[in-house]
Amino acid sequence: MGVDTPGPAPAADPVEDFAADVFSRRCTSREALEHVTGKWALLAVTALLESPHRFGELRRRVDGVSEKMLSQSLQTLERDGWVHREVRSTIPPHVEYRLTDAGRELAPRLLDLVRFVEGAMPAVHAARAARS
Amino acid sequence: MGVDTPGPAPAADPVEDFAADVFSRRCTSREALEHVTGKWALLAVTALLESPHRFGELRRRVDGVSEKMLSQSLQTLERDGWVHREVRSTIPPHVEYRLTDAGRELAPRLLDLVRFVEGAMPAVHAARAARS
DNA sequence: CGGGATCCGTTAAGATACTG
DNA sequence: CAGTATCTTAACGGATCCCG
Numbered sequence: 001m002g003v004d005t006p007g008p009a010p011a012a013d014p015v016e017d018f019a020a021d022v023f024s025r026r027c028t029s030r031e032a033l034e035h036v037t038g039k040w041a042l043l044a045v046t047a048l049l050e051s052p053h054r055f056g057e058l059r060r061r062v063d064g065v066s067e068k069m070l071s072q073s074l075q076t077l078e079r080d081g082w083v084h085r086e087v088r089s090t091i092p093p094h095v096e097y098r099l100t101d102a103g104r105e106l107a108p109r110l111l112d113l114v115r116f117v118e119g120a121m122p123a124v125h126a127a128r129a130a131r132s
Numbered sequence: 133m134g135v136d137t138p139g140p141a142p143a144a145d146p147v148e149d150f151a152a153d154v155f156s157r158r159c160t161s162r163e164a165l166e167h168v169t170g171k172w173a174l175l176a177v178t179a180l181l182e183s184p185h186r187f188g189e190l191r192r193r194v195d196g197v198s199e200k201m202l203s204q205s206l207q208t209l210e211r212d213g214w215v216h217r218e219v220r221s222t223i224p225p226h227v228e229y230r231l232t233d234a235g236r237e238l239a240p241r242l243l244d245l246v247r248f249v250e251g252a253m254p255a256v257h258a259a260r261a262a263r264s
Numbered sequence: 265c266g267g268g269a270t271c272c273g274t275t276a277a278g279a280t281a282c283t284g
Numbered sequence: 285c286a287g288t289a290t291c292t293t294a295a296c297g298g299a300t301c302c303c304g
Binding site: 191 | 285286287289
């Protein structure tokens with residue numbers, strides 16, 4: 001397209017890389033998507049939809065998660081703006097995690113997915129059993 | 133199990149493990165969820181929502197995926213009953229992947245998630261930049 | 265209580281080559 | 285064309301110890 005356009009039409013505008021589509025290798029949304037759909041991140045966000053949680057509460061709620069992975073997931077979620085972390089410097093320390101506005105838009109979609117897959121489990125087991 | 137249960141009230145019915153909730157460590161739905169939200173699986177399912185694809189077509193559509201990972205993801209998706217694989221034993225071979233009925237219920241939820249995250253990318257970048 | 269730092273085994277992922 | 289087999293490398297993930 002427009003091979004010889006000398007005018008102000010930058011073909012490779014860096015801003016366009018933002019919203020592009022996930023099917024493109026370089027699209028940054030792919031990374032963000034992975035953060036959100038990560039094994040523990042998904043469960044943490046879903047749990048936070050119910051109510052704010054403290055670290056230990058989340059740890060108990062998301063059964064099986066290690067402190068390291070929960071901490072790591074929460075940091076990534078905070079960095080991408082889905083979760084807010086509030087620290088109260090008391091003794092003992094009190095840290096609370098809650099969804100941001102963006103997170104409150106995201107979480108229902110994840111919950112919907114979770115619920116659907118839960119409901120589809122009989123079919124999934126049937127499919128697995130079907131093939132000899 | 134049910135050693136001395138005379139009545140028809142089995143407390144620990146093994147069938148109940150199925151639909152339980154993902155927050156429980158032993159819940160099988162957690163595994164199924166991971167299969168579906170996997171990096172490549174998610175993109176493959178989303179691509180198949182548009183139309184059936186051949187292996188090579190999918191490979192080109194899902195930019196950056198290796199043959200190995202695509203093959204692996206598709207096998208898992210087929211095993212769990214989201215995707216159907218149809219082989220035509222011609223020369224050269226012709227294999228087509230399409231969503232099952234269950235897959236056609238699943239895919240829109242994933243696509244919705246993808247679209248939402250794509251749209252939220254400006255906010256995500258802003259959140260990342262916000263913290264020094 | 266809420267993590268950060270470190271160590272280390274397990275698994276996932278990518279590149280490459282080969283087959284029906 | 286549509287994969288499988290093999291190998292190497294990178295990332296994940298858990299356990300442990302420690303500090304504010």
